[in-house]
Each structure stands twice: as structure tokens, then as C-alpha cells.
Amino acid sequence: xxxxxxxxxxxxxxxxxxxxxxxxxxxxxxxxxxxxxxxxxxxxxxxxxxxxxxxxxxxxxxxxxxxxxxxxxxxxxxxxxxxxxxxxxxxxxxxxxxxxxxxxxxxxxxxxxxxxxxxxxxxxxxxxxxxxxxxxxxxxxxxxxxxxxxxxxxxxxxxxxxxxxxxxxxxxxxxxxxxxxxxxxxxxxxxxxxxxxxxxxxxxxxxxxxxxxxxxxxxxxxxxxxxxxxxxxxxxxxxxxxxxxxxxxxxxxxxxxxxxxxxxxxxxxxxxxxxxxxxxxxxxxxxxxxxxxxxxxxxxxxxxxxxxxxxxxxxxxxxxxxxxxxxxxxxxxxxxxxxxxxxxxxxxxxxxxxxxxxxxxxxxxxxxxxxxxxxxxxxxxxxxxxxxxxxxxxxxxxxxxxxxxxxxxxxxxxxxxxxxxxxxxxxxxxxxxxxxxxxxxxxxxxxxxxxxxxxxxxxxxxxxxxxxxxxxxxxxxxxxxxxxxxxxxxxxxxxxxxxxxxxxxxxxxxxxxxxxxxxxxxxxxxxxxxxxxxxxxxxxxxxxxxxxxxxxxxxxxxxxxxxx
Amino acid sequence: xxxxxxxxxxxxxxxxxxxxxxxxxxxxxxxxxxxxxxxxxxxxxxxxxxxxxxxxxxxxxxxxxxxxxxxxxxxxxxxxxxxxxxxxxxxxxxxxxxxxxxxxxxxxxxxxxxxxxxxxxxxxxxxxxxxxxxxxxxxxxxxxxxxxxxxxxxx
Numbered sequence: 048x049x050x051x052x053x054x055x056x057x058x059x060x061x062x063x064x065x066x067x068x069x070x071x072x073x074x075x076x077x078x079x080x081x082x083x084x085x086x087x088x089x090x091x092x093x094x095x096x097x098x099x100x101x102x103x104x105x106x107x108x109x110x111x112x113x114x115x116x117x118x119x120x121x122x123x124x125x126x127x128x129x130x131x132x133x134x135x136x137x138x139x140x141x142x143x144x145x146x147x148x149x150x151x152x153x154x155x156x157x158x159x160x161x162x163x164x165x166x167x168x169x170x171x172x173x174x175x176x177x178x179x180x181x182x183x184x185x186x187x188x189x190x191x192x193x194x195x196x197x198x199x200x201x202x203x204x205x206x207x208x209x210x211x212x213x214x215x216x217x218x219x220x221x222x223x224x225x226x227x228x229x230x231x232x233x234x235x236x237x238x239x240x241x242x243x244x245x246x247x248x249x250x251x252x253x254x255x256x257x258x259x260x261x262x263x264x265x266x267x268x269x270x271x272x273x274x275x276x277x278x279x280x281x282x283x284x285x286x287x288x289x290x291x292x293x294x295x296x297x298x299x300x301x302x303x304x305x306x307x308x309x310x311x312x313x314x315x316x317x318x319x320x321x322x323x324x325x326x327x328x329x330x331x332x333x334x335x336x337x338x339x340x341x342x343x344x345x346x347x348x349x350x351x352x353x354x355x356x357x358x359x360x361x362x363x364x365x366x367x368x369x370x371x372x373x374x375x376x377x378x379x380x381x382x383x384x385x386x387x388x389x390x391x392x393x394x395x396x397x398x399x400x401x402x403x404x405x406x407x408x409x410x411x412x413x414x415x416x417x418x419x420x421x422x423x424x425x426x427x428x429x430x431x432x433x434x435x436x437x438x439x440x441x442x443x444x445x446x447x448x449x450x451x452x453x454x455x456x457x458x459x460x461x462x463x464x465x466x467x468x469x470x471x472x473x474x475x476x477x478x479x480x481x482x483x484x485x486x487x488x489x490x491x492x493x494x495x496x497x498x499x500x501x502x503x504x505x506x507x508x509x510x511x512x513x514x515x516x517x518x519x520x521x522x523x524x525x526x527x528x529x530x531x532x533x534x535x536x537x538x539x540x541x542x543x544x545x546x547x548x549x550x551x552x553x554x555x556x557x558x559x560x561x562x563x564x565x566x567x568x569x570x571x572x573x574x575x576x577x578x579x580x581x582x583x584x585x586x587x588x589x590x591x592x593x594x595x596x597x598x599x600x601x602x603x604x605x606x607x608x609x610x611x
Numbered sequence: 612x613x614x615x616x617x618x619x620x621x622x623x624x625x626x627x628x629x630x631x632x633x634x635x636x637x638x639x640x641x642x643x644x645x646x647x648x649x650x651x652x653x654x655x656x657x658x659x660x661x662x663x664x665x666x667x668x669x670x671x672x673x674x675x676x677x678x679x680x681x682x683x684x685x686x687x688x689x690x691x692x693x694x695x696x697x698x699x700x701x702x703x704x705x706x707x708x709x710x711x712x713x714x715x716x717x718x719x720x721x722x723x724x725x726x727x728x729x730x731x732x733x734x735x736x737x738x739x740x741x742x743x744x745x746x747x748x749x750x751x752x753x754x755x756x757x758x759x760x761x762x763x764x765x766x
Contacts, residue, residue: 228673
């Protein structure tokens with residue numbers, strides 16, 4: 048059957064099982080919008096800014112494991128989407144972003160709303176395509192989804208010139224695509240797995256350090272099983288939170304720049320480090336020279352380029368985390384060998400001493416609301432079951448430290464790129480994916496203003512998000528660094544003329560609340576959570592002088608933490 | 612590499628984005644028109660070269676990669692050099708070209724254009740051997756390479 052490119056596009060998306068497309072129309076994509084209008088399989092969510100479309104698709108992907116889909120027009124539509132594409136790229140999130148393009152004959156003419164999308168996005172995508180023939184459209188879309196979701200996931204951009212969407216071609220959706228130069232690893236090498244287990248069992252002071260790769264590969268179950276079987280301590284990176292239950296005794300909390308004392312000390316002093324789906328990011332490692340000085344390192348990762356990129360490892364295993372961990376469990380159970388119980392006992396005693404420091408302790412007085420208290424209260428009120436997105440800054444760290452995630456895919460934040468403005472639109476994607484669940488966006492008065500226009504989108508689609516605005520009147524993390532490292536010269540970290548968030552929320556048709564007293568925090572949260580079908584914007588006026596502790600200053604060793 | 616628009620810029624972009632150095636780069640289609648072959652000369656410590664190799668392999672347009680320094684191989688580069696050659700100088704330049712097994716491929720009353728092929732060192736040596744004041748223009752192709760013996764880079 049002959050179809051136009053636009054109809055082929057709509058068919059392909061339906062074929063891929065796409066539920067939602069997040070987008071914004073414009074000249075170059077009008078034929079596509081016309082085709083979407085005439086079908087009912089794929090729903091389109093109209094955002095208020097293309098950046099939000101990408102973050103919403105990203106949030107949807109993180110909460111479901113399915114690829115997020117974006118559709119924007121050429122030129123500014125595409126450039127506005129770049130931040131969200133780069134965000135997804137840094138956190139290896141499966142996403143397919145379709146960008147409109149001027150007609151093929153006009154490419155390179157500086158036509159109206161023309162920009163080199165393929166060129167601009169090249170460094171921040173897993174791969175990108177420009178479709179130059181309508182006969183290639185279906186196969187290219189199939190390839191885009193295949194590349195985005197397999198191996199180490201990532202965003203793929205498909206640039207579609209307008210004439211391609213109007214031309215006709217025989218429609219056939221390829222079941223399978225063959226790409227000779229793209230063959231992601233599907234299994235870890237058995238000999239490396241055996242070597243890793245041998246090393247892990249010799250450990251006197253073992254440590255598991257796991258990251259976002261566990262979440263992305265659905266490896267949480269296998270990780271829990273192997274961690275419990277071994278009885279080893281475990282820490283998660285910012286991206287890996289929830290992959291191991293935070294309320295479990297073996298969990299030492301998050302590690303890294305704002306990680307717990309016990310997690311960082313255990314990292315520094317371990318003799319065997321088992322890194323799983325984590326990439327030795329600088330916010331985790333600190334000073335490479337001082338990193339885990341006494342440890343032999345096992346590293347499991349799907350991406351060979353992540354192995355020994357910054358930190359040299361002793362036993363690399365390239366493969367999907369889930370498969371490798373399951374294989375490890377099998378080998379462990381079959382072998383009679385067990386960990387050194389006496390050494391492990393002594394190691395745990397040491398760890399408990401570190402844990403007794405209670406490094407996250409804070410004091411809530413009766414006057415000013417502490418941001419930590421708001422997050423803890425949110426945790427209590429939602430019984431730890433909410434999906435929580437965050438923006439970037441102090442509130443993000445407080446959320447990571449104080450909301451104890453027991454399940455994966457529930458903690459959604461921009462870890463790699465650190466994109467302010469991410470949390471709110473990401474929460475929209477999460478809420479659409481899980482309409483019955485509580486979705487909270489922990490944010491600050493700085494970050495929320497970067498995508499605040501999406502309150503209008505939430506109104507249109509009835510998304511009952513709970514926005515937890517930790518409003519300390521300043522860009523908290525910037526202020527903190529200025530206090531620590533710039534002798535208190537607070538350059539541009541205090542904002543004047545903040546809006547009245549309550550009235551703002553109300554003007555968009557939502558519920559607004561302002562909470563100023565500590566004793567009102569819990570009751571207000573209770574009240575907000577009861578409003579199941581309303582977006583509630585909760586503006587908490589919090590202590591502007593509060594800092595995030597512990598802190599490993601950039602370039603220091605993991606054992607060199609500022610504690611208070 | 613896939614012989615597709617954009618493949619070259621993915622490689623070039625990777626090098627600039629990650630701070631690697633390209634010393635020379637040559638690329639042209641092969642006997643299989645869906646493929647083109649690139650020879651890229653770079654430098655770095657063993658760790659850096661390992662990262663470059665891994666990052667290049669990640670590019671979807673890169674079909675197969677071979678580190679020539681890990682095997683016996685042959686390198687060649689071609690140079691066209693335009694030299695002022697008048698009166699008594701003509702014989703001297705001609706002799707020099709013969710020593711380097713170059714060939715004079717264009718002649719005017721005052722100018723020889725010489726083609727020299729060989730390793731980059733040999734081309735450097737030729738450039739140095741010519742009186743610097745007589746050199747009008749030099750164009751070099753960049754290095755191409757191939758493994759010795761049975762070993763071959765093919766899909």
C-alpha cells in the first residue's frame with residue numbers, strides 16, 4: 048500500500064508500541080501532525096517548550112524502561128530540544144527524537160527555520176539520521192528505535208525533511224534491522240565472570256558500587272540476590288538509587304561528592320571493589336590518584352569504552368548487567384566457595400563505626416524549615432512509594448540522601464548533565480506512564496523557573512503532580528560553593544523578585560500552598576497528597592544558609608570529606 | 612566506514628570533542644562502494660590509544676577498525692611539490708628528484724612540479740633537501756596504510 052511519509056511515520060510509531068509522543072508543532076512537521084491527527088493509536092502531548100518535550104519523554108523512559116519519543120519542528124524547535132537530548136545522552140536514556148527539516152531542495156540555503164540538526168546533535172546522541180528518501184523512512188525509524196534501546200541505551204535523532212513527509216512510498220515495516228557495524232554485546236564472557244568471582248571471594252574488605260546501568264538493564268532483582276548471598280556492603284551512585292533497597296541494612300547510602308561517610312570510607316578502604324553498571328564519574332571518584340588505593344577492581348559494564356576510562360580495573364566484564372549478575376549467581380551457587388566470614392565480620396564492625404557517625408544528621412528547630420525535613424516528611428507521608436523527580440542543586444542532593452528508594456525507576460534526576468529545569472517536565476512523563484501513582488517533583492525556586500511554563504501542559508492533560516519547591520531564596524548549591532571556596536562572595540546566587548508561586552499556580556488553574564513553619568510541613572503534605580486529581584504546588588520557605596553535607600570537595604580523595 | 616554523508620564528521624567530531632589529536636587523515640571509497648576506508652594517524656599514550664580505539668568502535672558508521680601499530684604494516688604518503696627551477700638549478704632539482712625516486716610531472720621554464728611517494732619521513736627529507744627558498748608549494752596526501760602479508764582489513 049502506498050502511503051505518504053507522514054502516514055508512514057504514524058504507522059511506524061504505532062508499530063513500535065509508542066503510547067505518547069511529546070512535541071510541539073511547526074511548519075516543517077505540519078504533514079506529520081496532520082497524520083497524527085487522523086489516527087488514534089499514538090497520543091500526542093503538547094508541551095509549552097521543546098526542552099520540556101524531551102525531558103517529559105526522558106522521564107517517561109526512566110520510569111518505564113521504554114523509549115521516550117519526541118517530535119519537534121525544524122530550526123528553533125530542534126535547537127530547543129538539544130538540552131533534553133544531551134541530558135538523555137549523559138544518563139544513557141533510550142529516546143527517539145524526530146526533528147523536522149526544511150525540504151531537501153532547500154537544505155543548505157539558509158531557509159526559514161533551517162538549522163543543521165544532524166550536525167548540532169551529533170556529539171550528544173548515540174546516533175542520528177537524516178532521511179533523504181521516503182522509501183528509507185520506515186527502515187530508518189525501525190533502526191532508530193533499535194539503536195536507542197539496545198546495548199548502552201541513548202537518544203537517537205531522526206531528521207525528516209518536509210518533502211519526505213509528503214512523498215509516497217510502499218509501506219512495509221521491517222520486523223528486523225541488520226546493521227553490520229552495530230552489534231551490542233549480549234553476554235558477559237564466562238571466563239571473566241569466573242575470574243571476577245574468584246577475586247570477589249578472596250576479599251577481606253569487599254564493596255559493591257553500583258550505578259544507573261543496573262536500573263537500565265533491569266538488573267535490580269539479580270543485584271539484590273547476589274548482594275544478599277555474599278553479605279557484602281553496597282553503595283549506589285546518584286543514578287543507581289533504588290536498584291538496591293535503601294532501607295536494607297547492607298545499604299550504606301549514596302557515595303560520592305555528597306555521599307555518606309560510611310559509603311565513601313568503605314570505598315576508600317576496601318580491598319576488592321565490584322563496580323556494576325557505574326562509570327567512575329568524577330563526582331563519585333573525586334581525585335583519581337587517591338581513589339580506592341588498596342582495591343582490586345571488578346567492573347561490569349555494557350560499554351567497553353567505560354572500562355578503564357578513568358580508573359584502571361583488574362577484571363573487566365563487558366556485558367549487560369542483568370545477564371552477567373544472573374550468570375554470577377549461578378556460578379556462585381554451583382561453587383562451594385563462600386566469602387571469608389571472619390574478615391567480613393570485622394569489616395562490618397568497622398563500617399558500623401563509620402555509620403554511627405550519623406553523617407546526615409540535621410536539627411530541625413521550631414523556627415525555620417530545614418530542606419532535609421521536608422524531604423524526610425515527604426518520604427513518611429508517601430510511605431516511600433512515590434515516584435520522585437528532581438531538578439539540580441541542593442534539593443537534588445537532599446532528595447537523594449533523604450528519600451529512601453526501595454525500588455528502581457522511581458528516582459528520576461539528571462545526574463550526568465545536571466540539567467536545571469529537568470524535574471518538572473520529567474515528572475509529567477512519569478505521571479503519564481503511571482497515572483495512578485503519586486509523582487512528586489522536588490525542586491528549588493531556581494530550577495522550577497526554568498520550565499515553569501509546563502504548568503499549562505499539566506492543566507491541559509490533568510496531571511496531578513505534587514511540586515515540592517524547596518524555596519531558600521538562593522541558588523543553594525552555587526551559594527554553598529561560594530561560601531566554601533569563594534570567601535562568601537555570593538555572586539548572582541540570590542534572586543530578587545521571585546514570583547508568588549501560590550498565585551502563579553492558581554493562575555494556571557492549580558492549587559498553590561505556601562508553608563513557612565516547620566510544624567506545618569507534614570500536615571500540608573498530607574493535605575496535598577489527598578488531592579489526588581489536582582496539581583499542588585507546595586512552596587516551602589526553607590533555611591537559606593543550609594548546606595549539603597558531607598561534601599568531598601572537587602579533586603579531593605573520597606576519605607577527605609567535610610562533615611559539618 | 613559506511614560510505615555515507617556524515618561518517619567523516621562523526622570521526623572528526625569525536626576527536627575534537629574528546630581532545631584527541633589528528634595528525635593526518637585520508638579517506639576514499641573502496642572497491643565495495645558502500646564502504647570507504649580511512650587511515651588516521653594519531654598519537655597518545657597506550658591508555659589514550661585504547662580509549663580512541665574503543666570510542667571509534669562505538670561509532671555506528673565505523674564498520675571495522677585496525678590499529679596498524681599492532682601489526683607489520685606499510686605506510687605511504689604522496690606529495691606534490693612545486694619547486695623553482697631555473698638555469699643552473701634545474702639539473703640539481705632533477706637529480707634530487709631521481710635520488711628520491713620522484714617524478715617530475717609538470718614543467719615550465721622556471722618551475723618543476725615533482726611527485727614523491729614514500730613514508731612521511733622520506734617526504735620530510737625531500738622537502739629538507741630542496742633549497743627552502745625555491746619551494747613554491749607543497750601538498751601532501753596524508754598517510755595511508757595496509758597490513759603486510761595475509762592480514763587484511765575487510766568486512
